[in-house]
Amino acid sequence: MSETESEKNARHNARMAKIKVARDRMMETKTGEKGLIIVHTGPGKGKSSSGFGMIMRCVGHGMPCAVVQFIKGNWESGERNVLKTRFADLCTVHTMGEGFTWETQDRARDVAAAMAAWEKAKELIRDPAIHMVLLDEINIALRYDYIPLDDVIAFLRDEKPPMTHVVLTGRNAKPELIEIADLVSEVQAVKHPFKQGIKAQKGVEY
Protein backbone atom coordinates (compact mmCIF):
# COMPACT_ATOMS: atom_id res chain seq x y z
CA MET A 1 0.00 0.00 0.00
CA SER A 2 1.46 3.37 -0.93
CA GLU A 3 1.98 6.08 1.65
CA THR A 4 -0.86 8.58 2.12
CA GLU A 5 -0.18 12.33 2.05
CA SER A 6 -0.81 12.49 5.79
CA GLU A 7 1.67 9.64 6.50
CA LYS A 8 4.21 11.38 4.27
CA ASN A 9 3.72 14.62 6.21
CA ALA A 10 4.04 12.87 9.58
CA ARG A 11 7.27 11.13 8.50
CA HIS A 12 8.68 14.38 7.15
CA ASN A 13 7.75 16.32 10.29
CA ALA A 14 9.39 13.74 12.58
CA ARG A 15 12.57 13.78 10.50
CA MET A 16 12.70 17.59 10.53
CA ALA A 17 12.25 17.64 14.34
CA LYS A 18 15.35 15.41 14.61
CA ILE A 19 17.33 17.60 12.22
CA LYS A 20 16.33 20.67 14.24
CA VAL A 21 17.70 19.15 17.48
CA ALA A 22 20.99 18.20 15.80
CA ARG A 23 21.25 21.58 14.11
CA ASP A 24 20.52 23.58 17.26
CA ARG A 25 23.19 21.57 19.12
CA MET A 26 25.69 22.29 16.31
CA MET A 27 24.80 26.00 16.16
CA GLU A 28 25.26 26.37 19.95
CA THR A 29 28.97 25.76 19.40
CA LYS A 30 29.14 28.63 16.86
CA THR A 31 29.39 31.62 19.15
CA GLY A 32 32.46 33.44 17.88
CA GLU A 33 32.44 36.73 16.01
CA LYS A 34 35.29 37.83 13.81
CA GLY A 35 36.08 40.10 10.93
CA LEU A 36 36.44 37.61 8.10
CA ILE A 37 38.83 37.37 5.18
CA ILE A 38 36.46 36.21 2.43
CA VAL A 39 37.65 35.01 -1.01
CA HIS A 40 35.41 34.42 -4.06
CA THR A 41 37.47 32.75 -6.75
CA GLY A 42 37.20 30.20 -9.57
CA PRO A 43 36.40 30.45 -13.28
CA GLY A 44 32.59 30.64 -12.96
CA LYS A 45 30.33 33.68 -13.00
CA GLY A 46 29.04 35.32 -9.81
CA LYS A 47 32.19 36.24 -7.88
CA SER A 48 31.92 40.03 -8.09
CA SER A 49 28.12 39.99 -7.92
CA SER A 50 28.38 37.94 -4.73
CA GLY A 51 30.72 40.58 -3.29
CA PHE A 52 28.24 43.31 -4.22
CA GLY A 53 25.46 41.24 -2.61
CA MET A 54 27.44 41.29 0.66
CA ILE A 55 27.92 45.07 0.38
CA MET A 56 24.13 45.31 -0.10
CA ARG A 57 23.64 43.31 3.13
CA CYS A 58 25.97 45.65 5.06
CA VAL A 59 24.19 48.72 3.72
CA GLY A 60 20.87 47.12 4.73
CA HIS A 61 22.14 46.90 8.30
CA GLY A 62 23.41 50.48 8.29
CA MET A 63 27.06 49.34 8.40
CA PRO A 64 29.54 51.67 6.63
CA CYS A 65 31.52 49.88 3.92
CA ALA A 66 33.74 50.55 0.89
CA VAL A 67 34.57 49.12 -2.53
CA VAL A 68 37.89 49.30 -4.40
CA GLN A 69 37.80 48.16 -8.03
CA PHE A 70 41.28 46.98 -9.10
CA ILE A 71 40.65 46.29 -12.79
CA LYS A 72 37.35 47.76 -13.90
CA GLY A 73 37.50 51.35 -15.11
CA ASN A 74 35.03 54.20 -15.01
CA TRP A 75 32.66 52.85 -17.66
CA GLU A 76 29.00 52.60 -16.79
CA SER A 77 27.94 49.63 -14.71
CA GLY A 78 24.80 48.88 -12.75
CA GLU A 79 26.68 48.20 -9.53
CA ARG A 80 28.60 51.48 -9.70
CA ASN A 81 25.40 53.40 -10.40
CA VAL A 82 23.80 51.94 -7.28
CA LEU A 83 26.88 52.54 -5.13
CA LYS A 84 27.10 56.17 -6.27
CA THR A 85 23.44 57.10 -6.14
CA ARG A 86 21.63 54.81 -3.66
CA PHE A 87 24.37 53.68 -1.22
CA ALA A 88 26.50 56.86 -1.11
CA ASP A 89 25.57 57.63 2.53
CA LEU A 90 27.14 54.37 3.74
CA CYS A 91 29.53 53.14 1.04
CA THR A 92 32.34 54.79 -0.94
CA VAL A 93 33.52 53.36 -4.26
CA HIS A 94 37.05 53.79 -5.61
CA THR A 95 37.36 52.70 -9.21
CA MET A 96 41.13 52.57 -9.65
CA GLY A 97 41.46 50.23 -12.63
CA GLU A 98 41.78 51.34 -16.22
CA GLY A 99 40.49 48.23 -17.91
CA PHE A 100 41.61 44.71 -18.50
CA THR A 101 45.30 44.03 -19.06
CA TRP A 102 44.72 43.23 -22.73
CA GLU A 103 42.95 46.57 -23.20
CA THR A 104 45.58 48.83 -21.66
CA GLN A 105 48.57 46.88 -23.12
CA ASP A 106 50.76 48.90 -20.81
CA ARG A 107 52.24 47.03 -17.87
CA ALA A 108 53.86 50.05 -16.20
CA ARG A 109 50.52 51.88 -16.18
CA ASP A 110 48.66 48.79 -14.90
CA VAL A 111 51.19 48.39 -12.07
CA ALA A 112 50.88 52.05 -11.06
CA ALA A 113 47.06 51.84 -11.07
CA ALA A 114 47.04 48.61 -9.04
CA MET A 115 49.53 49.98 -6.49
CA ALA A 116 47.38 53.10 -6.05
CA ALA A 117 44.34 50.85 -5.55
CA TRP A 118 46.18 48.81 -2.92
CA GLU A 119 47.25 51.96 -1.04
CA LYS A 120 43.61 53.11 -1.01
CA ALA A 121 42.53 49.62 0.13
CA LYS A 122 44.90 49.71 3.11
CA GLU A 123 43.65 53.16 4.13
CA LEU A 124 40.02 51.96 4.01
CA ILE A 125 40.70 48.69 5.88
CA ARG A 126 42.54 50.62 8.64
CA ASP A 127 39.56 52.98 9.09
CA PRO A 128 37.83 51.75 12.27
CA ALA A 129 34.45 53.12 11.11
CA ILE A 130 34.30 50.80 8.07
CA HIS A 131 32.85 47.31 8.63
CA MET A 132 33.49 45.71 5.22
CA VAL A 133 35.85 46.45 2.33
CA LEU A 134 35.33 44.75 -1.05
CA LEU A 135 38.54 44.45 -3.11
CA ASP A 136 36.97 43.67 -6.48
CA GLU A 137 39.23 41.74 -8.90
CA ILE A 138 42.30 42.11 -6.66
CA ASN A 139 43.19 38.49 -7.51
CA ILE A 140 43.86 39.56 -11.11
CA ALA A 141 46.30 42.23 -9.89
CA LEU A 142 48.00 39.65 -7.66
CA ARG A 143 48.18 37.08 -10.44
CA TYR A 144 50.05 39.48 -12.76
CA ASP A 145 52.35 40.62 -9.90
CA TYR A 146 51.03 44.17 -10.16
CA ILE A 147 51.00 44.33 -6.36
CA PRO A 148 53.30 42.43 -3.98
CA LEU A 149 51.65 39.29 -2.60
CA ASP A 150 53.79 39.28 0.56
CA ASP A 151 52.64 42.78 1.43
CA VAL A 152 48.95 41.91 0.91
CA ILE A 153 49.21 38.74 3.03
CA ALA A 154 51.15 40.44 5.85
CA PHE A 155 48.74 43.38 5.94
CA LEU A 156 45.60 41.24 6.05
CA ARG A 157 47.09 38.94 8.68
CA ASP A 158 48.74 41.51 10.96
CA GLU A 159 47.13 44.91 10.40
CA LYS A 160 43.47 44.30 9.52
CA PRO A 161 41.30 45.40 12.48
CA PRO A 162 39.90 42.22 14.09
CA MET A 163 36.22 42.97 13.35
CA THR A 164 36.60 44.26 9.77
CA HIS A 165 35.46 41.97 6.94
CA VAL A 166 37.55 42.06 3.74
CA VAL A 167 36.13 40.45 0.59
CA LEU A 168 38.59 39.62 -2.21
CA THR A 169 37.35 38.55 -5.65
CA GLY A 170 38.76 37.36 -8.95
CA ARG A 171 39.80 34.06 -10.48
CA ASN A 172 43.11 32.31 -9.70
CA ALA A 173 43.34 33.35 -6.03
CA LYS A 174 46.87 32.75 -4.74
CA PRO A 175 47.30 29.72 -2.43
CA GLU A 176 48.88 32.01 0.20
CA LEU A 177 45.67 34.07 0.28
CA ILE A 178 43.47 30.97 0.56
CA GLU A 179 45.69 29.84 3.43
CA ILE A 180 44.96 32.92 5.59
CA ALA A 181 41.27 33.28 4.53
CA ASP A 182 38.31 32.33 6.77
CA LEU A 183 35.74 31.78 4.01
CA VAL A 184 36.64 30.65 0.51
CA SER A 185 34.15 29.88 -2.25
CA GLU A 186 35.24 28.59 -5.64
CA VAL A 187 32.77 29.16 -8.46
CA GLN A 188 32.81 26.57 -11.25
CA ALA A 189 31.36 27.37 -14.69
CA VAL A 190 28.91 24.59 -15.54
CA LYS A 191 27.33 26.55 -18.41
CA HIS A 192 28.18 29.97 -19.84
CA PRO A 193 25.97 31.96 -22.28
CA PHE A 194 29.03 33.02 -24.38
CA LYS A 195 29.04 29.44 -25.67
CA GLN A 196 25.65 30.12 -27.26
CA GLY A 197 26.96 33.33 -28.88
CA ILE A 198 25.21 35.56 -26.34
CA LYS A 199 26.99 38.83 -25.58
CA ALA A 200 27.53 40.45 -22.18
CA GLN A 201 24.17 41.91 -21.15
CA LYS A 202 23.06 44.76 -18.85
CA GLY A 203 22.00 43.58 -15.42
CA VAL A 204 23.72 40.22 -15.86
CA GLU A 205 27.39 40.93 -16.59
CA TYR A 206 27.58 44.66 -15.73
Add this chain to the structure above:
Amino acid sequence: MSETESEKNARHNARMAKIKVARDRMMETKTGEKGLIIVHTGPGKGKSSSGFGMIMRCVGHGMPCAVVQFIKGNWESGERNVLKTRFADLCTVHTMGEGFTWETQDRARDVAAAMAAWEKAKELIRDPAIHMVLLDEINIALRYDYIPLDDVIAFLRDEKPPMTHVVLTGRNAKPELIEIADLVSEVQAVKHPFKQGIKAQKGVEY
Protein backbone atom coordinates in the same frame (compact mmCIF):
# COMPACT_ATOMS: atom_id res chain seq x y z
CA MET B 1 71.49 38.38 -17.48
CA SER B 2 68.11 38.84 -15.89
CA GLU B 3 65.34 40.75 -17.65
CA THR B 4 65.15 44.49 -16.95
CA GLU B 5 61.86 46.09 -15.90
CA SER B 6 61.61 47.76 -19.30
CA GLU B 7 62.15 44.45 -21.17
CA LYS B 8 59.52 42.82 -18.94
CA ASN B 9 57.06 45.61 -19.76
CA ALA B 10 57.74 45.37 -23.50
CA ARG B 11 57.22 41.59 -23.48
CA HIS B 12 54.01 41.95 -21.44
CA ASN B 13 52.64 44.68 -23.72
CA ALA B 14 53.31 42.62 -26.88
CA ARG B 15 51.59 39.59 -25.38
CA MET B 16 48.55 41.67 -24.33
CA ALA B 17 48.26 43.14 -27.84
CA LYS B 18 48.01 39.58 -29.21
CA ILE B 19 45.43 38.59 -26.58
CA LYS B 20 43.42 41.70 -27.45
CA VAL B 21 43.27 40.74 -31.16
CA ALA B 22 42.18 37.17 -30.34
CA ARG B 23 39.66 38.39 -27.78
CA ASP B 24 38.12 41.01 -30.06
CA ARG B 25 37.75 38.38 -32.80
CA MET B 26 36.02 36.04 -30.30
CA MET B 27 33.74 38.79 -28.93
CA GLU B 28 32.64 39.77 -32.45
CA THR B 29 30.85 36.42 -32.63
CA LYS B 30 28.90 37.18 -29.42
CA THR B 31 26.11 39.35 -30.73
CA GLY B 32 22.97 37.64 -29.44
CA GLU B 33 20.72 38.97 -26.71
CA LYS B 34 18.41 36.76 -24.72
CA GLY B 35 16.59 36.60 -21.43
CA LEU B 36 18.66 34.06 -19.55
CA ILE B 37 17.78 31.25 -17.20
CA ILE B 38 20.55 31.60 -14.59
CA VAL B 39 21.22 28.99 -11.89
CA HIS B 40 23.50 29.48 -8.86
CA THR B 41 23.89 26.16 -7.08
CA GLY B 42 26.42 24.09 -5.13
CA PRO B 43 27.26 23.76 -1.43
CA GLY B 44 29.45 26.88 -1.13
CA LYS B 45 28.53 30.34 0.11
CA GLY B 46 27.63 33.20 -2.24
CA LYS B 47 24.66 31.87 -4.24
CA SER B 48 21.94 34.18 -2.89
CA SER B 49 24.33 37.11 -2.52
CA SER B 50 25.29 36.69 -6.17
CA GLY B 51 21.58 36.81 -7.10
CA PHE B 52 21.16 39.99 -5.07
CA GLY B 53 24.24 41.43 -6.78
CA MET B 54 22.50 40.89 -10.15
CA ILE B 55 19.35 42.59 -8.85
CA MET B 56 21.59 45.50 -7.78
CA ARG B 57 22.96 45.68 -11.35
CA CYS B 58 19.44 45.79 -12.83
CA VAL B 59 18.38 48.52 -10.40
CA GLY B 60 21.54 50.45 -11.34
CA HIS B 61 20.40 50.39 -14.98
CA GLY B 62 16.85 51.45 -14.10
CA MET B 63 15.44 48.04 -15.06
CA PRO B 64 12.37 46.93 -13.05
CA CYS B 65 12.89 43.60 -11.29
CA ALA B 66 11.43 41.39 -8.56
CA VAL B 67 12.50 38.93 -5.86
CA VAL B 68 10.57 35.93 -4.52
CA GLN B 69 12.02 34.28 -1.41
CA PHE B 70 10.93 30.64 -1.24
CA ILE B 71 12.39 29.65 2.13
CA LYS B 72 13.47 32.69 4.07
CA GLY B 73 10.79 34.26 6.24
CA ASN B 74 10.13 37.81 7.34
CA TRP B 75 13.02 38.10 9.80
CA GLU B 76 15.38 41.02 9.44
CA SER B 77 18.01 40.74 6.74
CA GLY B 78 20.26 43.31 5.13
CA GLU B 79 19.14 42.43 1.62
CA ARG B 80 15.44 42.76 2.45
CA ASN B 81 16.05 46.11 4.15
CA VAL B 82 17.75 47.42 0.99
CA LEU B 83 15.05 46.02 -1.31
CA LYS B 84 12.28 47.57 0.80
CA THR B 85 13.84 50.96 1.48
CA ARG B 86 16.36 51.77 -1.27
CA PHE B 87 15.17 49.74 -4.30
CA ALA B 88 11.40 49.95 -3.79
CA ASP B 89 10.85 52.18 -6.86
CA LEU B 90 12.20 49.46 -9.19
CA CYS B 91 12.05 46.13 -7.33
CA THR B 92 9.31 44.34 -5.39
CA VAL B 93 10.15 41.64 -2.83
CA HIS B 94 7.81 38.77 -1.95
CA THR B 95 8.97 36.87 1.10
CA MET B 96 6.80 33.77 0.94
CA GLY B 97 8.81 31.32 3.04
CA GLU B 98 8.28 30.65 6.70
CA GLY B 99 11.73 29.39 7.57
CA PHE B 100 13.82 26.34 6.92
CA THR B 101 12.14 22.97 6.71
CA TRP B 102 13.65 21.90 10.03
CA GLU B 103 12.24 25.02 11.70
CA THR B 104 8.65 24.71 10.54
CA GLN B 105 8.50 20.90 10.93
CA ASP B 106 5.24 21.02 9.03
CA ARG B 107 5.36 19.67 5.50
CA ALA B 108 1.78 20.62 4.59
CA ARG B 109 2.44 24.25 5.58
CA ASP B 110 5.78 24.27 3.71
CA VAL B 111 4.10 22.94 0.56
CA ALA B 112 1.33 25.56 0.74
CA ALA B 113 3.88 28.36 1.22
CA ALA B 114 6.07 27.12 -1.65
CA MET B 115 3.10 26.75 -4.01
CA ALA B 116 1.97 30.31 -3.21
CA ALA B 117 5.53 31.52 -3.89
CA TRP B 118 5.56 29.70 -7.25
CA GLU B 119 2.21 31.24 -8.26
CA LYS B 120 3.60 34.69 -7.43
CA ALA B 121 6.79 33.87 -9.36
CA LYS B 122 4.81 32.97 -12.50
CA GLU B 123 2.80 36.19 -12.28
CA LEU B 124 6.00 38.27 -11.99
CA ILE B 125 7.81 36.45 -14.82
CA ARG B 126 4.79 36.92 -17.11
CA ASP B 127 4.76 40.69 -16.42
CA PRO B 128 6.33 42.25 -19.54
CA ALA B 129 7.54 45.29 -17.56
CA ILE B 130 9.85 43.20 -15.35
CA HIS B 131 13.37 42.49 -16.69
CA MET B 132 14.68 40.09 -14.03
CA VAL B 133 13.07 37.86 -11.42
CA LEU B 134 15.18 36.30 -8.65
CA LEU B 135 13.71 33.07 -7.26
CA ASP B 136 15.77 32.83 -4.09
CA GLU B 137 16.20 29.29 -2.67
CA ILE B 138 13.69 27.79 -5.13
CA ASN B 139 16.04 24.80 -5.51
CA ILE B 140 15.30 23.83 -1.89
CA ALA B 141 11.56 23.84 -2.62
CA LEU B 142 12.17 21.70 -5.73
CA ARG B 143 14.43 19.30 -3.87
CA TYR B 144 11.76 18.55 -1.26
CA ASP B 145 9.05 18.26 -3.93
CA TYR B 146 7.16 21.22 -2.45
CA ILE B 147 6.51 22.44 -5.99
CA PRO B 148 6.20 20.29 -9.13
CA LEU B 149 9.46 20.18 -11.11
CA ASP B 150 7.67 19.46 -14.42
CA ASP B 151 5.56 22.59 -14.05
CA VAL B 152 8.60 24.77 -13.29
CA ILE B 153 10.58 23.40 -16.26
CA ALA B 154 7.66 23.70 -18.70
CA PHE B 155 6.88 27.25 -17.58
CA LEU B 156 10.48 28.49 -17.86
CA ARG B 157 10.93 26.80 -21.24
CA ASP B 158 7.60 27.66 -22.87
CA GLU B 159 6.07 30.67 -21.11
CA LYS B 160 8.94 32.87 -19.93
CA PRO B 161 9.01 36.02 -22.10
CA PRO B 162 12.10 35.79 -24.37
CA MET B 163 13.93 38.83 -22.91
CA THR B 164 13.22 38.21 -19.20
CA HIS B 165 16.09 36.96 -17.03
CA VAL B 166 15.18 34.47 -14.30
CA VAL B 167 17.75 33.71 -11.58
CA LEU B 168 17.26 30.53 -9.52
CA THR B 169 19.36 29.87 -6.41
CA GLY B 170 19.86 27.14 -3.84
CA ARG B 171 21.97 24.02 -3.52
CA ASN B 172 21.15 20.71 -5.24
CA ALA B 173 19.68 22.20 -8.44
CA LYS B 174 17.76 19.51 -10.34
CA PRO B 175 19.50 18.15 -13.48
CA GLU B 176 16.36 19.00 -15.53
CA LEU B 177 16.77 22.66 -14.52
CA ILE B 178 20.48 22.68 -15.38
CA GLU B 179 19.56 21.17 -18.74
CA ILE B 180 17.33 24.13 -19.77
CA ALA B 181 19.49 26.85 -18.14
CA ASP B 182 21.74 29.23 -20.10
CA LEU B 183 24.17 30.09 -17.31
CA VAL B 184 24.98 27.72 -14.44
CA SER B 185 27.52 28.39 -11.70
CA GLU B 186 28.32 25.84 -9.04
CA VAL B 187 29.82 27.22 -5.85
CA GLN B 188 32.19 24.91 -3.97
CA ALA B 189 32.97 25.48 -0.29
CA VAL B 190 36.77 25.53 0.05
CA LYS B 191 36.66 27.02 3.57
CA HIS B 192 33.71 27.90 5.81
CA PRO B 193 33.90 30.00 9.01
CA PHE B 194 31.48 27.65 10.87
CA LYS B 195 34.41 25.21 11.03
CA GLN B 196 36.24 27.75 13.23
CA GLY B 197 33.19 28.10 15.50
CA ILE B 198 32.20 31.45 14.01
CA LYS B 199 28.46 32.17 14.00
CA ALA B 200 26.39 33.67 11.18
CA GLN B 201 27.22 37.38 11.10
CA LYS B 202 25.37 40.52 9.95
CA GLY B 203 26.46 41.66 6.51
CA VAL B 204 28.02 38.30 5.69
CA GLU B 205 25.30 35.66 6.07
CA TYR B 206 22.21 37.87 6.31
